[in-house]
Amino acid sequence: MSLLYVLGEHNLSSLIRAHPSAVSCPEVGKERYGLPLFATLATRSKEALEAFADALSNDQLPRSYLNEIQAHHYEGREDQNLGRNFQFSNRRSILSHLAELGNVAIVKILLSTGRVDVNAKDFRGWTPLSRAAEKGH
Numbered sequence: 001m002s003l004l005y006v007l008g009e010h011n012l013s014s015l016i017r018a019h020p021s022a023v024s025c026p027e028v029g030k031e032r033y034g035l036p037l038f039a040t041l042a043t044r045s046k047e048a049l050e051a052f053a054d055a056l057s058n059d060q061l062p063r064s065y066l067n068e069i070q071a072h073h074y075e076g077r078e079d080q081n082l083g084r085n086f087q088f089s090n091r092r093s094i095l096s097h098l099a100e101l102g103n104v105a106i107v108k109i110l111l112s113t114g115r116v117d118v119n120a121k122d123f124r125g126w127t128p129l130s131r132a133a134e135k136g137h
Contacts, residue, residue: 002029008036008052011045022055026094026110034088037106038097042086056109093120095128102132 004025007016016022025036033039040049082101089097095116098107107128110116119127126134 001031002036004036005029005031005033005039008045008048009033009039009043011040011043011048013045013047013051016048016051017054022052023113025052025055026113026115028088028090028094032087034090035094037094038082038086038088041082041103041106042084053106053109056113091123093117093122093128095120096122096126096131099128099132100134 004016004019004022006012007019008025016025025040028035031039033042037049037052039045040052082097093116095107095110095118098110111118118129121127122131
């Protein structure tokens with residue numbers, strides 16, 4: 001289990017901000033939620049998610065993205081597909097999971113990093129856009 005994963009899962013934002021590799025939060029590991037970023041989403045670790053978003057955006061994106069993240073995940077919304085029961089599937093991309101959930105703010109942040117493949121197909125041959133369209137996002 002990676003240190004970033006544990007920090008994200010336990011909402012330890014100060015330690016995330018001090019970690020020299022916080023920008024690696026979208027890297028998939030073998031943990032239950034797959035990557036530190038998803039561990040924060042599944043455990044609703046608000047401050048940790050903000051720390052990861054800050055690290056990824058590196059002050060290049062508007063602060064409004066963080067407000068979108070907060071509105072989407074922390075104001076009484078219960079995502080049916082991403083909670084403690086969520087398990088990451090290596091047969092799908094990070095964007096595929098996020099697109100299905102309709103998480104536009106985090107998708108924007110990840111796309112701005114250039115570290116994700118927007119055209120990656122999952123085991124069904126679906127792209128993140130086709131997942132989002134299927135769910136009506």
